[in-house]
Amino acid sequence: MNLSEIFSQEHPMVDGVFIASDISEHENQIQTNEAFSEKWLKYNNEENEKQERLFEFQRNWYLKLYGFQSEEELKQYLEKQSVVLDAGCGLGYKAKWFADLSPGTLIIGMDYSDAVFAAKQKYTNTENLVFVKGDIADTKIIDGVVSYVSCDQVLHHTEDPQETIYELYRILCEGGELAVYVYAKKALPRELLDSYFRKRTKNISSNEMWKLSEQLTELGKRLSEMRKDFDVPDIPLLGIKGGRMSVQRFLYWNFIKCFWNANLGWETSVSTNYDWYAPSNAERYSQEEFLMMLSNVGLRQEFIHTEEACHSGRFVKD
Numbered sequence: 001m002n003l004s005e006i007f008s009q010e011h012p013m014v015d016g017v018f019i020a021s022d023i024s025e026h027e028n029q030i031q032t033n034e035a036f037s038e039k040w041l042k043y044n045n046e047e048n049e050k051q052e053r054l055f056e057f058q059r060n061w062y063l064k065l066y067g068f069q070s071e072e073e074l075k076q077y078l079e080k081q082s083v084v085l086d087a088g089c090g091l092g093y094k095a096k097w098f099a100d101l102s103p104g105t106l107i108i109g110m111d112y113s114d115a116v117f118a119a120k121q122k123y124t125n126t127e128n129l130v131f132v133k134g135d136i137a138d139t140k141i142i143d144g145v146v147s148y149v150s151c152d153q154v155l156h157h158t159e160d161p162q163e164t165i166y167e168l169y170r171i172l173c174e175g176g177e178l179a180v181y182v183y184a185k186k187a188l189p190r191e192l193l194d195s196y197f198r199k200r201t202k203n204i205s206s207n208e209m210w211k212l213s214e215q216l217t218e219l220g221k222r223l224s225e226m227r228k229d230f231d232v233p234d235i236p237l238l239g240i241k242g243g244r245m246s247v248q249r250f251l252y253w254n255f256i257k258c259f260w261n262a263n264l265g266w267e268t269s270v271s272t273n274y275d276w277y278a279p280s281n282a283e284r285y286s287q288e289e290f291l292m293m294l295s296n297v298g299l300r301q302e303f304i305h306t307e308e309a310c311h312s313g314r315f316v317k318d
C-alpha cells in the first residue's frame with residue numbers, strides 16, 4: 001500500500017517528513033507540542049549509549065503494557081499487519097523497532113512536535129518507515145485503512161482524549177486493534193499539586209522548567225540515597241496506599257514527582273521529570289474512566305494492564 005491510498009490528501013514534505021498538520025488551534029496543545037519539541041530535541045543530544053538504555057527499557061516495558069510475551073510474539077503479530085500507525089511517535093525509536101521487526105508492514109510514525117524531524121534524520125534508510133508531522137486527533141488518514149494503532153504514552157497529552165479515540169477508531173479497519181496507554185490517577189495530594197502546577201505551566205519559561213526538573217531529580221536522588229524503607233499506613237480517603245516502601249517512593253507516588261533512576265542516569269531522569277511537569281495537557285484516569293472512553297466508541301477489550309503509574313491495553317474494532 002502506498003501513501004496516496006492512506007491519506008485523504010497530498011501532504012507537503014519538509015526534510016523528508018510529510019506535514020499533515022503543523023499547528024494546533026488549541027492553546028494547551030500548542031504549549032504541549034512546544035514542550036515535547038524542546039524535550040526531545042534536547043534529549044536527542046544525549047549520548048547514544050544512554051539513549052539506547054532508555055529505549056531498551058521502553059521496548060521491554062512495551063511488551064508488558066500490551067500483553068506480548070516476547071519480542072518474537074510482537075514480531076509475529078506485526079507481520080500480520082499491513083499498515084501500522086505509531087500515534088505520537090516522539091523520537092521514533094518504537095516505529096523503527098516495528099519497522100525492523102516486520103519489513104513487509106508499512107509503519108507510519110506521527111507526532112505533533114518537531115521530534116519527527118530528528119526521528120527522520122536518525123532513521124533515514126528504513127524503506128517501510130515514514131514520518132508525518134500531524135495531530136493524531138485529526139490524522140487525515142482515510143477510514144479503515146490502518147490495522148494496528150500503537151498510541152503509547154500519548155493519549156492524555158492530546159486536547160480531548162475521547163475525541164482522539166474516536167479518530168483512531170475511525171481509521172482502524174475491521175478487526176484492527178488499538179494499543180493505548182494513559183496515566184493513572186495518583187493519591188489526592190499528588191493530584192492536587194500536579195493539577196495546580198499544570199495550570200501555571202504555560203507561564204513558566206523552558207529554562208525555568210529545566211531548572212525545576214533538575215531540582216526535582218536532585219531531590220529524588222537524595223531521597224533514594226537515604227536508603228530508608230518504612231511501613232506506610234493506609235490512608236484510603238487520600239488515596240494513599242500502605243505498605244513497606246522507601247521514603248523516595250512514598251513522596252513520589254503521593255506528593256511530588258521526583259524521578260530518579262541511577263541506572264538510566266542524570267539526563268534521562270531530568271528529562272523524565274520535565275516530561276511530567278512541562279506539558280499543559282496531561283490528564284490522569286481511573287481504570288474505570290479509561291475503559292469507559294474505549295467502550296464509548298465500541299472498542300472491545302482484548303488485553304488490559306494496570307500498574308501504579310498507568311493503565312494500558314489492546315482494544316479491537318469488531
Ligand SMILES: C[S@@+](CC[C@H](N)C(=O)[O-])C[C@H]1O[C@@H](n2cnc3c(N)ncnc32)[C@H](O)[C@@H]1O
Pocket residue numbers: 029032033036037058087088089090091094110111112113115134135136137151152153154157158159275
Ligand atoms: C511521552 S511522549 C511518548 C512518545 C513515544 N510514544 C514513546 O513512547 O516514546 C508523548 C508524545 O506525544 C506527542 N503528542 C502529544 N499530543 C499529540 C497530538 N495531538 N498528536 C500527535 N502527537 C502528540 C508529543 O509530541 C510527544 O512526542
